[in-house]
Every structure is written in structure tokens, then in C-alpha cells.
Amino acid sequence: MNDILFETIEGVGAAIKRKELSPVELTELTFKQIQKHDPVLNAFITVMADEAIADAKRLENEIRENHYRGPLHGVPIAVKDILQTKGVKTTNGSKIFDGFIPSEDATAVAKLREAGAIIIGKANLHEFAMGATTENPHYGNSRNPWDLTRIPGGSSGGSAVLNATGMAFGAVGTDTAGSIRLPAALCGTVGFKPTYGLVSKKGCFSFSWSLDHVGPMTRTVKDAAIMLDVMKGSDQGDPSTVKRIDSVLFNQSLFDLTGVKLGFYEPYMFAGIDQGIKKVIEQAFRHLESLGAEIVPIDLPGIDQALNALKSIAQAEVVSIHAPLLKKYGHIYGDDIKYRFDFGSDVSAGTYIQALRIRDQFIRDTIAQMSGFDALIGPTNVQPPFEIGTMVPSMAISNMFTLGKTPLANILGFPSLSVACGFTEENLPVGLQLIGKPFTDKKILKIGDSYEKTTRWTNKLKTNTNYTQQTIG
Amino acid sequence: MTIEEFLRTLLDEEEMKLFCVEPASTFNLEKYVVLENE
Numbered sequence: 264m265n266d267i268l269f270e271t272i273e274g275v276g277a278a279i280k281r282k283e284l285s286p287v288e289l290t291e292l293t294f295k296q297i298q299k300h301d302p303v304l305n306a307f308i309t310v311m312a313d314e315a316i317a318d319a320k321r322l323e324n325e326i327r328e329n330h331y332r333g334p335l336h337g338v339p340i341a342v343k344d345i346l347q348t349k350g351v352k353t354t355n356g357s358k359i360f361d362g363f364i365p366s367e368d369a370t371a372v373a374k375l376r377e378a379g380a381i382i383i384g385k386a387n388l389h390e391f392a393m394g395a396t397t398e399n400p401h402y403g404n405s406r407n408p409w410d411l412t413r414i415p416g417g418s419s420g421g422s423a424v425l426n427a428t429g430m431a432f433g434a435v436g437t438d439t440a441g442s443i444r445l446p447a448a449l450c451g452t453v454g455f456k457p458t459y460g461l462v463s464k465k466g467c468f469s470f471s472w473s474l475d476h477v478g479p480m481t482r483t484v485k486d487a488a489i490m491l492d493v494m495k496g497s498d499q500g501d502p503s504t505v506k507r508i509d510s511v512l513f514n515q516s517l518f519d520l521t522g523v524k525l526g527f528y529e530p531y532m533f534a535g536i537d538q539g540i541k542k543v544i545e546q547a548f549r550h551l552e553s554l555g556a557e558i559v560p561i562d563l564p565g566i567d568q569a570l571n572a573l574k575s576i577a578q579a580e581v582v583s584i585h586a587p588l589l590k591k592y593g594h595i596y597g598d599d600i601k602y603r604f605d606f607g608s609d610v611s612a613g614t615y616i617q618a619l620r621i622r623d624q625f626i627r628d629t630i631a632q633m634s635g636f637d638a639l640i641g642p643t644n645v646q647p648p649f650e651i652g653t654m655v656p657s658m659a660i661s662n663m664f665t666l667g668k669t670p671l672a673n674i675l676g677f678p679s680l681s682v683a684c685g686f687t688e689e690n691l692p693v694g695l696q697l698i699g700k701p702f703t704d705k706k707i708l709k710i711g712d713s714y715e716k717t718t719r720w721t722n723k724l725k726t727n728t729n730y731t732q733q734t735i736g
Numbered sequence: 737m738t739i740e741e742f743l744r745t746l747l748d749e750e751e752m753k754l755f756c757v758e759p760a761s762t763f764n765l766e767k768y769v770v771l772e773n774e
Contacts, residue, residue: 347739359746360742362742362745363737363739363742364737365737365738365739366737366738367738458765459763459764459765460763460764460765460766465758468739469756469758469759472759472760472761473761473762473763500758501758501760502760502761502762503760503761503762503763503764505764505765505766580759583756584755584756584759586754587747587751587752587754587755588746588747588755590751591746591747591751592746626765626768627768630768630769676763676765677765700769701765701766701768701769702765702766702769
């Protein structure tokens, strides 16, 4: 195992800047890792070796000529295969789009390229990002590197697997109810869903336009800040983007968490939790307190109605998007997606509008409740990953709600981080979740960084031999 | 090709009228908040 493949973006970026590390050599090493492990893990739909090596050579020349683009210059990054990539197939995880070769990059991808990132491939996902397992009937199942018989989570499962196994230094994911944070947690990595509107969705196939977010997936919190700082920004191609230009980068980690107040709403956060995972989360809470943070009970009135509203909004928006395709190509959809459309009730216009009103009131109430608090705290996942193939279509719809506590941040649109916080007795990773107030993305990243710097669970990734030695049973 | 051009290879003119290629959301959190100083 080559340790450099598990280095941070911050680390390799700095070495490239000092001309001590060659982007070409780094990219070639990354592809060796991909060749070795992706046949088993199946985290890619498309590997872009030729394009990536050509980009690496160009970017290496720029470094030689002292044209430095920033901390992502020459760093291999993957993209979930639901964001368009110019000249490279973008399937959305569906056979219907198998022949789609976009003429433009999605805005987030274009910004990463402009910042010098090397796009190395398109990561596997749950079909149309509509599920939590990354069991894909068209492109195969991605496997969890901590136990190959289990799911990596989803829908950005391939992206999380790549970061966990040294096949990428970071990846772009999308999150409608937890699709960045849940797989990050189940693979022992970091995922960040920014405040709604901070990152453009232009060029990303929509699941539910008012709940979808594009965000970074990395091995460390600081690396997520580096990627987000490049990806964020107003975009005429996506009217929902906001005109904020504040940087989310930070050079110095917080000395400690003295004065940081975290709200814990136990009735939601610990509902349905596995006892082994609860133990890990409680240890993480104690660690946060040892750093000076105060964890205080908080009430979230209206949360149950709000989470039901999320289901109505998602169902109404997804049906409206897919209706024309379904009529003609319904037979090409996977069983769980078909079930969602066949048996998921069509949401009436009245129910949809009512759900939007419930959402509006819940946001106002939650902001009021969070006055004086820096963030909400809780687990990302409350269950260990399922074994692959054990979910039936009727259960698949509610997987995100069974596995994790991520949908809350989507109905709110607030920023939310998942950071690795330990392992169960079965050696399966657990994620700790922070949810901030709108546009406090930098603060949430700084709190997460402070926790991570003093625990360093990420270091365990390079010692994981489960996928290097284990065979598929 | 653009996604719209690709979809036109799959759907006819009438079906395309029903397809919202890149839906624009009116959801915006800026109205709810006064930024807190870090």
C-alpha cells in the first residue's frame, strides 16, 4: 500500500506546489490503485485514464512555468456520474443515459477543472441518485471496503469508496436526503452538504430540485473546505444559487471548542439506533466535551411533520421530472425505482403546496430554536450497512430514513457535515453529524476539523486490509 | 450534445414539452437569516 495515495488534498497539493511531487506520477499511481482494487469494489462507471494523464501533463507543465492554480492543482478527483462531464459519458446511473456524452461540464466540475483538479473518472451511484445502497442493476453494485459483503451506502456510494481506498483524493457527490453524508459515514470518510444555493446544480440531473445539493466528499474536513471553496458560487445557469463570495477556507485549526454550543435532540437523533453505534456516538460526544464544547438538549418542534413534508416534496418533484421518460422507458428502470413510481402515490398539488408551507414554518422555528447554538449534533448513520442484496424494493424507498439521520438537513437546506468518529465492534465505521445554521458552512467545517484533528480516525483508512485481502463470499 | 438534444433522441416533440430539463428552484434561505458573525 502506497501511503501517498492516502495523503490529504492539502498535503499533496502543497507538495505539488513545492515541485516535490509530480501530478503525472501521482495520477499514474492513482490509476494503478484503481486497476488493482476497482474490479472488486466497483466504484467507477467510467475511468478516464487517457484524459486524466493528458491533463496531468499539461498541469505539470504549468507548475514548471510557475503558473500555480491553487491547492487542487494536479490533484486527482472523481465525479459522481450524475454530473455532466464534457466529452465523457454521463449515465446518471441509468441505462437510458448510457449513450449521453455531454458537450459541457456541469458548473461544479468546470470550476474544479479551472482550479487545476484532474478529473479521473465517473463514480458509481444508485440509479438516478434515488436510493441509499448503490446497488445498481445496470453498472453493478459498489462494495463497502470495510466488509465487501455490505453496501457502501448511497447514493454517492462509489465516491465514498474511492476516497476510502486511495483511488481518489476527493470526489463530487450529490445529496437529496443524505446521499453525500451517509456513504461517507459508512465508508469512514468525510462528506459535506453545503447550505442550499451555495453550489450550482447546473449540469446535474435533478432528483428533487428543492432538496438536491452538490457537495464535496473527501478524507478530511479541511479537504472538504478546499473543494467547497472552489465549487461554491453564484451561477446564472442555476437561479437557486446565492450571491455569496465569502471564502470557506481556513488556515488555522481552532485551538479547542471552548464556547461552542451544540444542540442535541435525542428523540430524533437516537431513534432506531443500533446500540454499538450509540456507544461510539456517545464517546464522540464525550470527546467534544473534553475539547470544551457544550452539548445541550434542544427541541425541534414540528420535526415529524417536516420529515413527512420532505417525502411529499421529493415524491412530487421526482414524479414530475421522470413522468415523460417513465411512460416510454419504464421497463428499463431498476426494480426499486420502478416500485417508487408504481406504488408511491402521486402527490396532489394541494399536498405539495402544504408541504412547502410546513417546510417554511419548520425552517423559521428551527432557526429560532437554534438561537445561541452553533450547530445541531447527532449520528450520521444509526444502523450498520446492510448486506448487499438483502433489500426488497418496497423497503428500499425508506432506506435513507432507516440507516441515517441525514434527511433533516435537506428539508432545512442547512449545511451538514459527516465526519468519521469511530468503529463498531464489527469494525464498521460510524459518522458524526453536525448541522449548522444557514451559511455557517465555514463554522461547521472548523468545528468538524477541530474534532477530527484530535481523533484522526481517517488514519485508519490506510490500514484497512479488508478489501485488499478479503474475497467476495 | 446538450441534455436537451440527447432527450430529443428519446422523446418526441409532445413528450419533450412535458420534460423539465433543468428545473429552477425558488427555494432560497437568504430570506430567513441575518448572518451571524463568526
